[in-house]
Amino acid sequence: MPDSRAFSTIYLRFVPPVRAKCRRLLGATMDAEEVVQETFVRLWESGPDAAADADARTVMAWLYRTCTRLAIDVLRRRRRHPGLAGEDAEGDDASSGPALEDAIAAKRLVLTLCDRVPVEQLEAAVLCRVDGLSQPEAARVLGISERTVRRLLERLDESMADWRKEYTS
């Protein structure tokens, strides 16, 4: 059986940034907390010894990828069941001015399109536009090429433009 105590150390070390990330998108809600927990359950199930041996960047990339996907699932569920919508996401402390406005706009984009576009585009949007990763960083987290990240964002922006046309027509 894997060493749960050693994994507890990993858990305590990485929970705060994962929690911060989930709250950026989902707010300080129970949904965000459940995504955090589910992320670590999956890390545990995937083999906690590997996490213990890996460097922090590798572990964080894995956690980012997993919790991003899970958070998007929550957003889609919220769209399907508006009665379950959580609180509006709060901005975190580090953002202010234009950066905060961009993050809020990015969240709205993701919320608007979460049930209309493929999850890969949403992942790229969350990482690059909400979390502020560079495209090379997002590519490493997602395990794809930078060119693919760029294309995903372009397609997302096209979908947004189409949605605006529909909405205003």
Place this chain on the structure above:
Amino acid sequence: MTRPEMHPVSRFELDVHWSSGRPAEATIEAHVLACGACQRYLAHLDRIAAEPAPSWNPRGERSAGGPRAAPWRTWLALSGTAAAVAFGTLIYLRARPAAQWGDPGAYVGVKGSPAVQVLVRTSAGTSVWDGRAPVHPGDALALEVAFEGVERVAVAAPSPHGGAWTRLAEAECVRAPLLLPFTLVIDEQPEDERVAIVFSAERIDDGDLTAAIEGEARTRDVWVAGFVLHKSIVKP
């Protein structure tokens, strides 16, 4: 959509840096020291780290082929009175006196002192620990506390490397009884499980926590209760 202006250091890099303990020699630390936005973000992570966190529970309740259960919901939901009742009659074992650490059996404690109840969850169900029965690998333990006049409670276990005690969880004592947001899953290591519950008037740092546990503090400001759970690898 307007592309956001890229900050030279992303949150991902800050997250990696923070979770690595903010090594002073890292290039990024030099940037952080000069950047208010990055300092605010790292302070944000520090605040989150100080929040009570549900303890790690690796025993997921996955049902093969079925929808995945959310194991942590069980523990997170169990903070209300109704859920506490679900664990059965609220019979309290008084915390062991420090001098009796390791001795089996319940005892009569002093009226008004904090009390701890250990709940053991096995494949057969959940029961109140009687203070004697061994626990087995895979058993999950929860702690319910009752208290008067204390503000905070922390749960700690011996560090695997010896020396200090490791703080596993903590909570504010907002109401009693309080089911702590903490689960201890018994592993297959042969040594017995030792757990300390530290009640305090205010949050104490890790050094003081260890000192209180090792000193078996029993004062108005800090009160330590400890358990030794003998482990059996023989399935019940």
